[in-house]
Amino acid sequence: xxxxxxxxxxxxxxxxxxxxxxxxxxxxxxxxxxxxxxxxxxxxxxxxxxxxxxxxxxxxxxxxxxxxxxxxxxxxxxxxxxxxxxxxxxxxxxxxxxxxxxxxxxxxxxxxxxxxxxxxxxxxxxxxxxxxxxxxxxxxxxxxxxxxxxxxxxxxxxxxxxxxxxxxxxxxxxxxxxxxxxxxxx
Amino acid sequence: xxxxxxxxxxxxxxxxxxxxxxxxxxxxxxxxxxxxxxxxxxxxxxxxxxxxxxxxxxxxxxxxxxxxxxxxxxxxxxxxxxxxxxxxxxxxxxxxxxxxxxxxxxxxxxxxxxxxxxxxxxxxxxxxxxxxxxxxxxxxxxxxxxxxxxxxxxxxxxxxxxxxxxxxxxxxxxxxxxxxxxxxxxxxxxxxxxxxxxxxxxxxxxxxxxxxxxxxxxxxxxxxxxxxxxxxxxxxxxxxxxxxxxxxxxxxxxxxxxxxxxxxxxxxxxxxxxxxxxxxxxxxxxxxxxxxxxxxxxxxxxxxxxxxxxxxxxxxxxxxxxxx
Numbered sequence: 393x394x395x396x397x398x399x400x401x402x403x404x405x406x407x408x409x410x411x412x413x414x415x416x417x418x419x420x421x422x423x424x425x426x427x428x429x430x431x432x433x434x435x436x437x438x439x440x441x442x443x444x445x446x447x448x449x450x451x452x453x454x455x456x457x458x459x460x461x462x463x464x465x466x467x468x469x470x471x472x473x474x475x476x477x478x479x480x481x482x483x484x485x486x487x488x489x490x491x492x493x494x495x496x497x498x499x500x501x502x503x504x505x506x507x508x509x510x511x512x513x514x515x516x517x518x519x520x521x522x523x524x525x526x527x528x529x530x531x532x533x534x535x536x537x538x539x540x541x542x543x544x545x546x547x548x549x550x551x552x553x554x555x556x557x558x559x560x561x562x563x564x565x566x567x568x569x570x571x572x573x574x575x576x577x578x
Numbered sequence: 579x580x581x582x583x584x585x586x587x588x589x590x591x592x593x594x595x596x597x598x599x600x601x602x603x604x605x606x607x608x609x610x611x612x613x614x615x616x617x618x619x620x621x622x623x624x625x626x627x628x629x630x631x632x633x634x635x636x637x638x639x640x641x642x643x644x645x646x647x648x649x650x651x652x653x654x655x656x657x658x659x660x661x662x663x664x665x666x667x668x669x670x671x672x673x674x675x676x677x678x679x680x681x682x683x684x685x686x687x688x689x690x691x692x693x694x695x696x697x698x699x700x701x702x703x704x705x706x707x708x709x710x711x712x713x714x715x716x717x718x719x720x721x722x723x724x725x726x727x728x729x730x731x732x733x734x735x736x737x738x739x740x741x742x743x744x745x746x747x748x749x750x751x752x753x754x755x756x757x758x759x760x761x762x763x764x765x766x767x768x769x770x771x772x773x774x775x776x777x778x779x780x781x782x783x784x785x786x787x788x789x790x791x792x793x794x795x796x797x798x799x800x801x802x803x804x805x806x807x808x809x810x811x812x813x814x815x816x817x818x819x820x821x822x823x824x825x826x827x828x829x830x831x832x833x834x835x836x837x838x839x840x841x842x843x844x845x846x847x848x849x850x851x852x853x854x855x856x857x858x859x860x861x862x863x864x865x866x867x868x869x870x871x872x873x874x875x876x877x878x879x880x881x882x883x884x885x886x887x888x889x890x891x892x893x894x895x896x897x898x899x900x901x902x
Binding site: 424429445 | 772
């Protein structure tokens with residue numbers, strides 16, 4: 393495929409190794425011809441590679457499969473999953489996906505991108521609702537607009553939230569920016 | 579759309595107008611719908627048709643910049659002028675700092691050159707600063723030549739790499755893959771975009787000046803060097819403005835148009851009609867001048883701390899397309 397057709401989330405084979413496209417931006421240097429700027433991540437070790445190529449350059453796309461899996465638990469080295477169709481259990485080494493640890497919740501289902509039986513990526517939904525497990529009360533009389541505090545959600549992630557959020561409440565998080573979106577009432 | 583952006587944009591636009599008013603530039607309005615353009619081989623344009631029931635149809639184009647008309651005003655003796663206008667570029671991908679329709683500020687200052695225009699741009703920035711303006715926007719600008727950054731960042735002596743073979747050798751030493759069809763300019767851009775631009779300082783605005791003359795444009799050549807009198811301004815890693823000492827020699831403009839047109843007809847996409855007499859405006863009375871073009875949407879994005887131009891355009895293209 394042409395580099396100009398690359399989308400975020402697809403997998404490419406670069407110098408023999410698979411990479412996931414995590415960021416893609418276009419750039420036309422000083423009215424010049426079109427280039428695409430990529431940030432790629434190796435599922436093998438989490439290494440990030442930055443590359444800028446012409447939109448007309450050829451790249452090798454990998455044909456991948458998606459499978460639905462349940463996240464069971466994590467230990468020091470791996471994430472443990474179960475394929476919800478075959479009930480097979482398998483591990484994914486944490487090394488390539490360490491930054492997902494504070495976003496995944498035991499028991500939740502995720503789509504896993506597979507290539508030749510190797511997991512390339514775990515798809516975390518863009519917005520997820522989590523429970524606040526630790527929150528200090530806002531300081532009384534603190535009515536400054538936009539005042540915020542740090543709370544911890546059930547996965548252990550610390551998030552900056554408005555002062556009115558209480559322990560036990562459910563909040564929506566943008567998993568890409570890891571920022572608070574809104575309080576969820578139901 | 580964040581409703582606060584309406585106020586921020588409005589305020590920034592009024593400050594810009596006030597800056598140019600105080601400095602005695604005239605605000606001008608020129609067509610964005612034009613029957614002829616200047617040939618620019620790397621820019622794709624939007625084409626439309628003017629229909630006349632009794633006199634046939636006429637192809638028209640949305641202007642990719644107001645340059646062509648503003649120079650006609652200069653030729654008529656307008657003196658210092660500026661314009662805030664819509665510009666259009668087709669085929670550019672929609673992304674965090676691109677929208678096919680965008681707002682451009684362009685100004686021309688008579689009897690000055692590109693280096694003088696750095697100072698004017700700093701003064702403009704100074705006039706836009708508020709208490710909460712991010713530090714990355716504040717003048718003075720850092721100034722480095724392209725030759726300097728190539729030496730400093732990748733130890734490449736660009737002065738000695740003026741042939742395709744020599745620059746290709748340097749690019750391959752840096753681990754880049756070069757295609758057979760790559761021109762000198764393509765290889766330069768591959769190096770620049772992979773090793774220079776991502777490393778530019780982000781805490782201060784930086785002007786990169788003296789671009790290779792092999793990159794053709796309407797900037798004057800810097801006498802006795804392989805460079806042109808041109809700069810690009812980067813703020814927080816984003817290309818925000820560019821500037822030329824404007825080419826005023828009629829024959830050079832004519833030659834450039836012929837070269838660019840020849841490239842244009844070989845490329846896919848719309849080939850706009852060209853005003854073949856355009857170079858005639860550059861007669862002996864055409865003043866020496868310097869022109870700066872600056873992307874207003876990117877400027878608003880940087881001043882408001884937004885992370886994408888979609889956040890500062892009231893109706894970004896991506897939203898309108900998604901809603902279909």
